[in-house]
Amino acid sequence: MTYPMPGDAHDYPVINDRNDRGGTGAGRAAGIDAIYSIRNEVDDLFSKYGDDMEEVRDLAAGVSAAIETAGLFIERHTAVVCPACLQVCCINRHSYHELADIICIRALGEIPPVYRRRAADTEPCQFLGERGCSIRRPLRPHRCNWYFCVPLLEHIQTVPAREYRRFIAGLRDINEKREGVVNAFASALKWAGYDFAHLRRAADEIFFT
Numbered sequence: 001m002t003y004p005m006p007g008d009a010h011d012y013p014v015i016n017d018r019n020d021r022g023g024t025g026a027g028r029a030a031g032i033d034a035i036y037s038i039r040n041e042v043d044d045l046f047s048k049y050g051d052d053m054e055e056v057r058d059l060a061a062g063v064s065a066a067i068e069t070a071g072l073f074i075e076r077h078t079a080v081v082c083p084a085c086l087q088v089c090c091i092n093r094h095s096y097h098e099l100a101d102i103i104c105i106r107a108l109g110e111i112p113p114v115y116r117r118r119a120a121d122t123e124p125c126q127f128l129g130e131r132g133c134s135i136r137r138p139l140r141p142h143r144c145n146w147y148f149c150v151p152l153l154e155h156i157q158t159v160p161a162r163e164y165r166r167f168i169a170g171l172r173d174i175n176e177k178r179e180g181v182v183n184a185f186a187s188a189l190k191w192a193g194y195d196f197a198h199l200r201r202a203a204d205e206i207f208f209t
Contacts, residue, residue, distance in 0.1 A: 029117045034206045035096060039112060041199060042102050045189065052188040053107065059181045060107035064138035066174045067145065071137040073167055077155045082132075089149045090128045093121040097141050099203035100182050105139055107181060112139070142178065146171060 046053060097105070097112050105112050113135060119126045125144075127134045137145060148156065157164060186196040 031206055032096075032115050032117055034202075035115070038099060038199070038203050038206070039097075039102050039106075041202075042099075042106050045194065046106050049188060049192050049194075052192060053185070056103070056107045056181055056184045056188060057109075059177060059184055060104045063104055063174060063177045063181060064108055066170065066177060067138045070167070070170050070174065073170075074156075077152055078132075081149075081152045081155050085149075085151070088124045088128070089147065090125040090133070090144070091121065092116075092119040092123050092125055094141060094143045094147065095119075095125045095127060096207075098143075098207055099200060100178055101141050103185050104178060104181050107185075108138065110139055 096115065102112060113127060116126045125133070127140075133140060133144075156167070159167075189196045
């Protein structure tokens with residue numbers, strides 16, 4: 001997978017609510033229940049095959065550290081751009097964790113947050129507080145972490161070219177490391193005789209159909 005340029009992540013497919021175009025009714029609630037089901041299955045797999053997940057945990061720790069490093073750079077710019085913003089970029093539409101997010105978070109020994117079932121897609125994100133996001137950056141949804149609005153991207157691009165290239169390379173590295181976590185998870189389960197493709201299909205049904 002090629003890492004998207006800043007700004008593209010917000011355009012990724014989101015939770016599937018074919019029967020609920022407004023994103024606030026029964027279709028959305030069912031989608032959230034499906035995410036919880038995926039989370040529970042991932043939890044059960046870590047509990048059952050935890051002894052085989054050492055590589056997954058090590059790789060997830062690397063992802064977390066890289067995200068924290070990138071976050072220091074990003075926060076230099078959000079501290080300038082975001083206070084003057086007249087329109088909230090952080091919306092509920094992108095507050096849901098995909099399968100890769102869930103695996104990484106569980107590998108870190110953390111638990112994803114609880115979602116509000118009736119939060120409209122276009123409302124400010126349910127996890128947005130007075131001082132910004134209430135979730136630590138490594139525990140946020142991937143698409144949320146790597147969304148950059150135009151003003152923020154323009155401000156980031158004022159840094160020296162070498163620094164900007166290093167930042168973009170870091171984002172690509174995070175993306176590759178994250179995929180490595182998923183692959184290691186799938187590999188550990190394969191040796192245990194578990195069909196990871198089943199779990200991926202279930203997750204894709206939520207977000208990508």
